[in-house]
Amino acid sequence: MSEAGAPPTRCMHLDMDTFFVSVERLMDPSLNGRPVIVGGTPFQRGVVAGCSREARRYGVHSAMPLRQAYECCPQAVFLHPNFTHYAEYSDRVAEMLEDSVPVLEKASIDEFYLDISGCGRVLGEEEGWGHRLKRSITGELQLPLTYGIARNKLVAKVATNVGKGHGDLRVPDGREADFLAPHRVRILPGVGEVMERDLLGMGMPRIGSIARLPMQLFTNMFGKHGRALHEHSRGIDYAPVLPYRRQKSLGAEHTYLEDVLDPRAMTATLKQLAQRVGHDLRGKGFLTRSVTVKLRYADFVTATKTLHCDYTNADHTLYRMAERIFQSLYTRRVRVRLLGISTSDLSEDYGQLFLFEEEEEKFDGLYTGLDDIRRRFGKGAITYGSVLEQKQEESRRRCA
Ligand SMILES: [Mg+2]
Structure with missing residues (x-):
């Protein structure tokens, strides 16, 4: 075994064949043998994320505009990418290889x-x-590959x-x-x-x-x-194989200086935590599909609950989930001492390819801008108005 960071002396490269199409065919065997194009509908803005060999024969290739792909191969089955499924299968392959x-x-x-x-x-x-x-x-997952x-x-x-x-x-x-x-x-x-x-x-x-x-x-x-x-x-390459460490979870917590009873204050905290977690997920290139809220009452009784969603790293989705969980979790009229949001079931974010949902596309630009501002001016540089109000309220109380 080579040392960490050293180039390998023997290396295997493994690539799943027409991966997105292969996963789609697992879910719908009627796609076997037919030209399949994954990316969206032919009249949508966007590009081919993956296509079958049958479609390639007509000149279709990855990154080709969907409209153009339709002109090459109008008889193809056009599918929206199903990121959740691809990521799941990708993780399962990684697990088998890791073993x-x-x-x-x-x-x-x-x-x-x-x-x-x-x-x-x-x-x-x-x-x-x-x-x-x-x-x-290939036996266990029924997915073809080449190495x-x-x-x-x-x-x-x-x-x-x-x-x-x-x-x-x-x-x-x-x-x-x-x-x-x-x-x-x-x-x-x-x-x-x-x-x-x-x-x-x-x-x-x-x-x-x-x-x-x-x-x-x-x-x-x-x-x-x-x-x-x-x-x-000349076949010379010194690049090391970079070990893949799966991060299991990522989250943030806030402990109040003074226990709170006002649900608006808690909502503002959740918003702020969702922003922090969203920022960290995007910074590390992750998506999550499990959101957990932790609530600790003043008497140290702690409640947690998890909900699942489609893969996301968007603040507003994390917040919406957290808010929903919080509503079902906060059942006692007792002051609250701590709130936390954590995310698990993380998967790498493979970039623009999957931002086909109109809503996601709209927000993607927004978060890129926000993350940039936070990187340059600090994590607190930009936030929601309600969060700001709450912060001011807290600092007033601290000073009083
Ligand atoms: Mg491939």
Whole structure:
């Protein structure tokens, strides 16, 4: 096993095949064999989040505007993305992988790196182990996947992409450059449309042609990206596999200086706590689907209750949930000493892709702005009017 932060000496990259479509097909087997496009309805603003191989045959690809995808393949089944389900299955894959290797990195919702350096004695022969791992995941979860094994992350990822639809690949130690050489430059991570065009313009359609030339040529052209490009073309990559630590919960509490009886004060506190928790969730890139409110009365009797919702990290949703829980929790006419909100069942937020709900889209811009203000001017820099009133009230009481 390599030390934390050290590059692996043997690495597996694993990618779920047409992940969103595969999950949709689990839930609705009538989608099998049909062109499926996940992203939304064809006449919606938005892009393709995922599509089946049948749809790809018509030229549809990820990130293509939905309207355009419809023109390519009008007979496709168009589906709204179901983030909750994708995240659940992603977590289940991660759990199975975590059980089998010491260091796992979750690179995205459907992509994983496994550091298997020096694991030969434990795992046994690499090829057989890879097959068994794949069989156990596809058997248990009924989700297809492709993997690649190589010395480092870069070559393992390329091996997966090359192997898609053909079979899983292993690149023997020392054969990295030979393996990469015949492939088109675009397959290298970090080579986008612009760089590809420049390289084609220089007469370099294949990775091998980059590897043969001196690095200087590429640093002159692309700066530090040129250095990375040249190293990558020779199969060199020092990136470590970053261990994936699942955060279980995230929350915030407030203890009153003086126990309170006024429900408005408590509501204001809940709003403030929801803001803090929302801010922290977004800052750490998490979504939650379980909200718990903790209420401690002046006599230290403590009550908690949890409600579940669709994955969210929006202040207003957290607050709405907390308020509902609070209403059912606050049953005694006794002063309250502490209120807390905590969130659990966390999942990584995979970004814009899932913000298709109009409401979410509207609020997304708002929270990005609010988070920015709070980062620059402090967490208390911006808040609801009712929270502010409550704070002023508290400080008046403190001073009195
Ligand atoms: Mg995938």
